[in-house]
Amino acid sequence: MKRVKRFLEKREPKLNENIKNAILIKGGNANATVTQVLKDVCALKKPYGVLYKKKNVTRPFEDQTSLELLSKKSDCSLFMFGSYNKKRPNNLVIGHMYDYHVLDMIELGIENFVSLKDIKNSKCPEGTKSMLIFAGDDFNVTEDYRRLKSLLTDFFRGPTVSNICLAGLEYVLHFTALNGKIYFRRYKLLLKKSGCRTPWIELEEIGPSLNLVLRRTHLAPDDLYTLSVKMPKALKPKKKKNISNDTFGTTYGRIHM
Numbered sequence: 001m002k003r004v005k006r007f008l009e010k011r012e013p014k015l016n017e018n019i020k021n022a023i024l025i026k027g028g029n030a031n032a033t034v035t036q037v038l039k040d041v042c043a044l045k046k047p048y049g050v051l052y053k054k055k056n057v058t059r060p061f062e063d064q065t066s067l068e069l070l071s072k073k074s075d076c077s078l079f080m081f082g083s084y085n086k087k088r089p090n091n092l093v094i095g096h097m098y099d100y101h102v103l104d105m106i107e108l109g110i111e112n113f114v115s116l117k118d119i120k121n122s123k124c125p126e127g128t129k130s131m132l133i134f135a136g137d138d139f140n141v142t143e144d145y146r147r148l149k150s151l152l153t154d155f156f157r158g159p160t161v162s163n164i165c166l167a168g169l170e171y172v173l174h175f176t177a178l179n180g181k182i183y184f185r186r187y188k189l190l191l192k193k194s195g196c197r198t199p200w201i202e203l204e205e206i207g208p209s210l211n212l213v214l215r216r217t218h219l220a221p222d223d224l225y226t227l228s229v230k231m232p233k234a235l236k237p238k239k240k241k242n243i244s245n246d247t248f249g250t251t252y253g254r255i256h257m
Contacts, residue, residue, distance in 0.1 A: 021078065022076055024041060024051045026038060026053070034091070036113070068097070076097070079093075091215070093107050106144070106218075113209070130172060136175075144214060148214070180214065187204060
């Protein structure tokens with residue numbers, strides 16, 4: 001009974017939410033390319049990713065029931081579904097869950113893919129927190145790309161850390177939106193001598209590498225999306241009397257004589 005109680009308490013809503021876990025699912029007609037993409041993404045997501053090796057015959061844009069059941073079973077709030085057919089070859093669907101129901105869902109097509117196993121010296125240590133870089137005006141202009149940016153950020157952000165060591169900044173995930181396509185690249189940072197205190201930085205591509213194109217979207221209504229990102233009152237900073245901050249972060253205090 002105590003084990004069941006601890007299990008249920010772990011799944012209860014919390015003020016400071018856990019790291020978001022993700023399920024990666026193969027469709028009933030997934031080919032080798034889609035399967036390898038899911039394996040590589042799972043390697044980047046470890047230990048916060050669950051890869052289902054069995055094929056699941058489902059169509060996320062028509063019926064989300066099986067996805068929601070798997071989400072509740074695995075306690076995952078993110079999912080990636082891979083499939084293949086003539087109309088939509090090499091297809092990926094990435095989505096958010098809210099209260100174990102699909103919130104946002106975006107369909108992407110894979111046009112070019114280079115796997116981790118195709119690049120020499122491409123290591124993927126478990127639990128690594130990568131830096132995320134988004135390039136391209138589309139991520140800040142169109143609503144579809146804004147939601148996609150939010151999805152990718154949640155998917156790959158990793159654990160929250162209080163301190164950062166410069167030597168620990170080893171990996172970069174770079175997303176570029178250009179001419180209707182999304183370019184996903186992963187690099188390793190090489191810190192080299194520069195003759196001064198700040199090191200010279202070079203980037204070495206280590207994979208995986210994907211060229212993606214946006215296909216279909218299923219976005220939550222604005223009111224539901226606002227509710228899903230609402231901050232609890234207990235976490236909102238309390239306003240202190242006679243203290244204010246300017247746009248540069250400088251704190252000012254008022255003294256009454």
